[in-house]
Amino acid sequence: MAEETKASNFIRNIIDADLAANKFAGRRWSGQPGPAEQHKVSPGDTPKIRTRFPPEPNGYLHYGHAKSICLNFGLALDYEGVCHLRFDDTNPEKEEQEYVDSIVDAVKWLGFDWGPNLYYASNYFDWMYQFAEYLIESGNAYVDSQSADEMRASRGTLTEAGKASPYRNRPVAENLDLFRRMKAGEFADGAHVLRAKIDMTSGNINLRDPAIYRIKRATHHNTGDKWCLYPMYTYAHPIEDALENITHSICTLEFEDQRPFYDWLLEKLAQGGLLQRPLPQQIEFARLNLSYVVLSKRKLIQLVEEKHVDGWDDPRMPTLVGARRRGFTPEGFRRFAEMIGVAKADSWIDMSILEACMRDHLNETAERRIAVLDPIKLVIDNYPEEDEELCEAPNHPQHPELGKRPIPFSKELWIEREDFTENPPKGYFRLFPGNTVRLRYGYVIKCEGCTKDEAGNIKSVHCIYLPATRSGTPGADSVKVKGNIHWVSAKHSYAAEVRLYDRLFKVENPGSGGSDFIADLNPDSKRVITAQLEPALRDALAEERFQFERHGYFVADRVDSKPGTPVFNRAVTLKDSWAAKS
């Protein structure tokens, strides 16, 4: 593949400048995350940059995470760096091993590799604790014994400064004693909290003595019951980055206000000789907003719990497990991330962009097959009853090397109901009485009419075929036709379950204007049908993706398919300029 020049963005500009200034030249790396002391005698850190994807294992990854994953891992790849996968597991009440596993799977599925750099914030608890003691000793932290309510009240408001806690000037020795006893489990949850001592009058509320440690008796998925004291994200995250030698700590915009604290903390710790310089820098970018879907964790949970979808991996869910079942591809997501870019302006990406990226990749890679989704019988009146023959269909029109496969042809076929009409609208060039059309990879046929039941519903379409026009023979092009429709032989095709998925919501911005987003669900987001498929499809392997010609891209469902009877999910339709016009 040709060398692509990556689109410039503000993060790449920062990295370019850092690299040009040789900012990271002095860093050491002991092979494992650790404080300054540990890295001190080690060799230089070879990767040019270190980024990280730091999910909290408290839910399933969604499309928004895909943007962040592609960004962090992609940057590492481009700059000969590495990207760590780090679980930010500082709140035992919300986190579970199940989520850790699913996150590992999802990032792997997207095609990224963290090598040996799989880490857990919870493995740094000892260091974090020591650093907290240092902060206390250096007069930068204190134990506050106010209740949560009192703390909230004294924090002030957006426009009024906060007031100092009565415990703010506790002597160092007392703070240290209290903090150690907090760790030892002498106090009830919520009795005390450790706070950074910064500025209660700051315009930035995050600097009004943020809480950095709370007492919480909960079993942690990784550390078990070792701790009853857990660090807050605010405190933990910068330290995690520093211990891991992260050069660029990329996060979303809502953490922008947190950056002054991030820098304050790391600077204090570095001054105390605890952390190696240069310190990591936090860079914020705009999170993904996608139309026709919701990405907030709360809403996703609601969809699952209220059973509006069939679980977290429902193909309609904007989760990565859902996308996988849907038939979306990792390459499609990476293309998407590349296409939407990264910037600081809040933006809304239309779902059609993601769909287009999936089509792009699927078009290149998916083999073609024939499926009649809404079958109606087509009878070829002048074709002998007992005859049958094999037609050949290429597996991919742009890739002849993928070979061909035989498709049985006979007197009675299934065609799409919408490929025939008695009263063609202007511009319609499929089947209607008197019109000729090609049966793809077969013969040209001339439509004679149709038969109906008593109610007037069309039962079968009748036609005659032109024997000399068989595809692949010299006479194939002797009759020019505009229309080209697909078909399967009724005698040889088989009925199979196919799920037609569509967008989960019927409006661009579900729940906008204060309405209930549930009311905006698309009632037709899932249709289960029985389709007539060409014989070759029986052999489809779970997760194998195909283009059903003239329909779209489908995947053999990875959970419901059984050997010999795959169930197909529609990932996305083909672009349809005829439907768009009419």
Place this chain on the structure above:
RNA sequence: UGGGGCUUCGCCAAGCUGGUUAAGGCACUGGAUUUUGAUUCCAGCAUACCCAGGUUCGAAUCCUGGAGCCCCAGCCA
């Protein structure tokens, strides 16, 4: 006068150390190829950069003022 951030084509988004015809992609519109109304190809698509002033020979880029939108008052992340 609480703090922080953002504003370039319908949607993203380069550019921001002042001088380019204001990149590129998607969408859209033409046209060519095509046994998928698909794909591919080729062409078109901002005298205009939130607004108003100013500096300058010259401003999307610098200055001043204004408008709009987003985020922050968890012992969540």
